[in-house]
Amino acid sequence: DAKTTQPPSMDCAEGRAANLPCNHSTVSGNEYVYWYRQIHSQGPQYIIHGLKNNETNEMASLIITEDRKSSTLILPHATLRDTAVYYCIVLAPNSGNTPLVFGKGTRLSVIA
Amino acid sequence: DTEVTQTPKHLVMGMTNKKSLKCEQHMGHRAMYWYKQKAKKPPELMFVYSYEKLSINESVPSRFSPECPNSSLLNLHLHALQPEDSALYLCASSQESPGEQYFGPGTRLTVT
Numbered sequence: 001d002a003k004t005t006q007p008p009s010m011d012c013a014e015g016r017a018a019n020l021p022c023n024h025s026t027v028s029g030n031e032y033v034y035w036y037r038q039i040h041s042q043g044p045q046y047i048i049h050g051l052k053n054n055e056t057n058e059m060a061s062l063i064i065t066e067d068r069k070s071s072t073l074i075l076p077h078a079t080l081r082d083t084a085v086y087y088c089i090v091l092a093p094n095s096g097n098t099p100l101v102f103g104k105g106t107r108l109s110v111i112a
Numbered sequence: 113d114t115e116v117t118q119t120p121k122h123l124v125m126g127m128t129n130k131k132s133l134k135c136e137q138h139m140g141h142r143a144m145y146w147y148k149q150k151a152k153k154p155p156e157l158m159f160v161y162s163y164e165k166l167s168i169n170e171s172v173p174s175r176f177s178p179e180c181p182n183s184s185l186l187n188l189h190l191h192a193l194q195p196e197d198s199a200l201y202l203c204a205s206s207q208e209s210p211g212e213q214y215f216g217p218g219t220r221l222t223v224t
Contacts, residue, residue, distance in 0.1 A: 034211040043116075043202050043215030044155065087154065091211050099145060099168060100213060102154035 003027070004088045009107040012082075018075040020106050022088030025069040030092045033064060035073045036100070037084040044087065044102075047073065078110045116216035118203050124222045127193060133219045135186040135203030144186040145213065146178060147202040155202055161186060193223045 005023040012018040024033060034049040048055055048062045050071075055062040061074040075082055087105040116137045125131050135144065143162045147155040160168035161180040175197075177189040186203055200220050204213040 032211060038155075041200075041218075043204070043217050044213075046212050046214065049211055085154075089211065093211050099157040099160055100155075100211065101157070104154060 003090050003101075004103050006086070006088055006103060006106045008104065009109070011109050011111055012075075012078045014080060014110055014112050015077055018078040018082065018108055018110070020073040020075075020086050020088075020108065021070065022073070023070045024088070024090045027068050027090050028092065031090045032093055033062065033068075033071050034089045034091065034100070035060070035062065036087045036089065036102075037082075038087070038105075039081075039084040047086075078108075080110050080112060082108065083110045084108060116203055116205055116214050118201075118216035118219050120219055121217065122220050122222075124224060125190065125193065126224055127195070129193075130189070130191045132190065133188040133201055133203075133221075135188075135216055136184055137205040137214070138184055139205065139207065139214065140183075141205035141207045141214070142183060143206045144180065145204040145206075146186070146188055147204065147215075149200040149202060149218070151199075159188075190221075193221075195223050198222045 032049050032051050035047040036044045038044045047059050050062045064071045085105040085107050087102050089100050119134045145160050146158040148158050149155040157170050158172045159178045164180045175192050179187040200218045202218045203216045206213040
């Protein structure tokens with residue numbers, strides 16, 4: 001079973017920041033938070049991951065609360081191409097090629 | 113090269129046919145995965161290969177038979193499938209960080 005809770009859908013205006021929340025209140029100390037997205041009819045795409053510090057890369061920023069029970073993925077300037085289902089996943093890396101367990105994710109619609 | 117390729121892109125087969133799906137990666141990853149995704153649902157893990165050995169089989173029916181001929185290739189042999197097996201079949205690979213998986217575009221399978 002997925003160990004995360006996400007809103008089923010969100011809208012965002014093009015050019016604005018998209019903030020996607022994720023609740024993972026049962027996260028263990030060695031589990032990281034990973035974000036993937038899946039654009040329609042494509043395979044999932046890795047976005048970013050983190051343990052407890054905030055992380056940023058060319059795609060997005062990840063903000064993790066101090067108690068690690070929730071996080072927010074931020075797409076700073078959303079474009080129409082960011083319309084996708086976004087999955088938040090927690091797992092411990094280096095744990096024997098642990099498979100990803102996808103929850104239902106958040107369907108983000110970026111609107112022109 | 114951060115690409116995972118899958119062939120064919122689309123496949124239509126009858127319930128008595130035998131077919132194979134192929135997946136290839138040249139990133140030196142030592143773990144490869146098969147996922148199944150039904151319409152409007154998240155991907156579900158089927159098999160994990162680690163160092164060319166089957167490490168996880170998520171109770172998949174025997175009409176699906178995986179094969180890992182070498183570290184770059186992963187096959188999924190299909191035989192006597194049912195219409196409910198129609199889905200998008202995704203291949204993925206990973207190296208040190210199991211959560212950072214690279215996915216192929218998938219094969220959309222229709223069983224008639």
